[in-house]
Amino acid sequence: AQSVTQLGSHVSVSEGALVLLRCNYSSSVPPYLFWYVQYPNQGLQLLLKYTSAATLVKGINGFEAEFKKSETSFHLTKPSAHMSDAAEYFCAVRASGVGGADGLTFGKGTHLIIQP
Amino acid sequence: EAGVAQSPRYKIIEKRQSVAFWCNPISGHATLYWYQQILGQGPKLLIQFQNNGVVDDSQLPKDRFSAERLKGVDSTLKIQPAKLEDSAVYLCASSLSRDLQKLYFGPGTRLTVT
Numbered sequence: 001a002q003s004v005t006q007l008g009s010h011v012s013v014s015e016g017a018l019v020l021l022r023c024n025y026s027s028s029v030p031p032y033l034f035w036y037v038q039y040p041n042q043g044l045q046l047l048l049k050y051t052s053a054a055t056l057v058k059g060i061n062g063f064e065a066e067f068k069k070s071e072t073s074f075h076l077t078k079p080s081a082h083m084s085d086a087a088e089y090f091c092a093v094r095a096s097g098v099g100g101a102d103g104l105t106f107g108k109g110t111h112l113i114i115q116p
Numbered sequence: 117e118a119g120v121a122q123s124p125r126y127k128i129i130e131k132r133q134s135v136a137f138w139c140n141p142i143s144g145h146a147t148l149y150w151y152q153q154i155l156g157q158g159p160k161l162l163i164q165f166q167n168n169g170v171v172d173d174s175q176l177p178k179d180r181f182s183a184e185r186l187k188g189v190d191s192t193l194k195i196q197p198a199k200l201e202d203s204a205v206y207l208c209a210s211s212l213s214r215d216l217q218k219l220y221f222g223p224g225t226r227l228t229v230t
Contacts, residue, residue, distance in 0.1 A: 044159070044207070044221040090158050101172035103149055104219075106158030 002027045002093045006107035014115045019063075019078040021110045025092030026072065032094035033074045034104065035065055039087045047089075050074060061085070086114045118142065122208050122223035128228045134196040137225045141210030142188070145220075147171075150183055150193050151207040153224070165191060170195055198229045 007022040025031055035047040048059025055067040065076045074091060088111050092104040121140040127128035129135050141148050146167050162181065164172040167188040180199070185191040195202055204212065205224040212218060 043223050044209075046219065054175075092158070095172070097160075099171065100166060101164060101174075103161035103164045103172055104159075105161070108156070109158050 002031065002095060002105050004033075004091045004093050004105060004107040006089075006091050006110050008110055009108065010111045010113060012113040013081045015083055015104060018083045019085065019112065021076040021091075021094045021112065023065075023074045023076065023088050023107060024072050025043070025074060025091070025093045027093055027096075029096050033065075033067065034092040034094070035038050035059065035063070035074075035076050036092060036106075037087050038090065038109075044090070047076070081112075081114050083114050083116065086112055088112075120208055120210055120220050122206075122222040122225050124225055125223065126226050126228075128230065129198055131200055132197040134194065135198055135227060136192055136194045137206050137208075137212075137227075139191045139193070139208030139222060141191070141208070142212075142220055145148070145210035145212050147211045147213060148185060149219075150191070151209065153205045153207055156203070162193070164215050182202045195227075198227075200229050203227055203229045207213050 003026045005024045035049050035052040036044045038044050046058045047063050050067045058064045063078045065074050067074050075087050089110045090109045091107040095101045095103050123138050130228045134166040150162040152162050153159040162176045163183045165185045168185050197221040205226050207224045209219050
């Protein structure tokens, strides 16, 4: 079975500082990994995804993530935080694909707070 | 293009009552998912449809939850009878094929069970 663990339910950074949101995964097959963002009262939006191509993945809004198989990690980073980045962030891993099942397993989320 | 539509947006019921949620995916999207998001947690997959067939319902509490997608388009998720712990946002998502890189989520239905 696949699972993800997000370290830190809340992360607070100053505007302009580095953003680092941590995600570790467990998967019985080569993983497909995703980061989603959820703004208050809005739907989930895909930030970026890893699907076994380049290990450094660039997404929208200046975010990127690096897949590290040896560490089973897929941490999300952004060099300089902006006030508009304040939101809930979810790491997710795709199901194994057996029988066509490919729904996502999400982590519990990390609430990103940006201090002015 | 129009997004994934869900209704109602909000619903309040008493425990032991029944409730149904409706989802209209993006036109032409063959794959449809229902997720349950309890406050403070990540979404949890309940069921996956490919056209009108169930691909994965391993996490659906089948004693009280049911879902259907009769014509391979709209889908309905039902809870009968509801429990307090069913209070959550129910999210519908769709994709053109089994391509999670192009997965679109609806706004969700917020259910409160009192």
